[in-house]
Amino acid sequence: MIDLAKANQNLWREITDECGDIRNCFNCGTCVAGCPAAEAEPPLLIRNLVRMVLLGLEDKLIEDGTPWICVTCSACEEMCPMDVRPFDICLAIRRWQSKEDETYIPTAVTEIFKRGHTQPVERVQELRKSVGLEEVPPTIVKFPQLLEKFQDMLEETEMVKDNDYMFRR
Numbered sequence: 001m002i003d004l005a006k007a008n009q010n011l012w013r014e015i016t017d018e019c020g021d022i023r024n025c026f027n028c029g030t031c032v033a034g035c036p037a038a039e040a041e042p043p044l045l046i047r048n049l050v051r052m053v054l055l056g057l058e059d060k061l062i063e064d065g066t067p068w069i070c071v072t073c074s075a076c077e078e079m080c081p082m083d084v085r086p087f088d089i090c091l092a093i094r095r096w097q098s099k100e101d102e103t104y105i106p107t108a109v110t111e112i113f114k115r116g117h118t119q120p121v122e123r124v125q126e127l128r129k130s131v132g133l134e135e136v137p138p139t140i141v142k143f144p145q146l147l148e149k150f151q152d153m154l155e156e157t158e159m160v161k162d163n164d165y166m167f168r169r
């Protein structure tokens with residue numbers, strides 16, 4: 001059960017000072033309906049994130065890794081009827097999480113290291129085939145030697161060096 005007595009009433013001001021007016025959100029769900037990452041596992045439900053910010057549920061929000069699977073397509077931004085700019089809010093949540101906990105490494109980052117995508121491509125192979133596309137997309141998953149180079153590069157970063165137990169090939 002959500003305990004609103006522990007909520008941070010100022011959270012929306014802290015997170016969204018450079019975004020649209022989040023208080024205009026009337027929870028219509030249009031942003032989720034057009035979001036490709038809403039099909040991910042776990043799904044990115046941007047409307048829920050907006051609600052968490054508005055309600056000040058910082059304990060819940062700090063642990064939520066779904067903002068990191070946003071593919072930055074801006075569809076929600078264009079579709080929101082209230083000009084709330086949910087994409088901006090998604091990025092603002094990422095910044096806030098990183099500032100609140102400098103050691104925070106979202107699962108999406110370890111997934112990118114492992115496979116070059118935040119989601120396993122196998123999940124959509126049937127769908128790609130059904131619309132006449134190659135089952136494997138022409139990205140890093142199709143070229144294992146590039147994935148190795150990508151991992152070599154990431155292994156030079158402080159983040160991976162300091163947390164090598166989280167980054168397994």
Ligand code: SF4
Binds near residue numbers: 046071077
């Ligand atoms: S910008 Fe991110 S949150 Fe918005 S529709 Fe695209 S993937 Fe979803």
Ligand code: SF4
Binds near residue numbers: 031084086
């Ligand atoms: S589309 Fe805009 S108003 Fe509707 S739920 Fe999403 S953020 Fe709120």
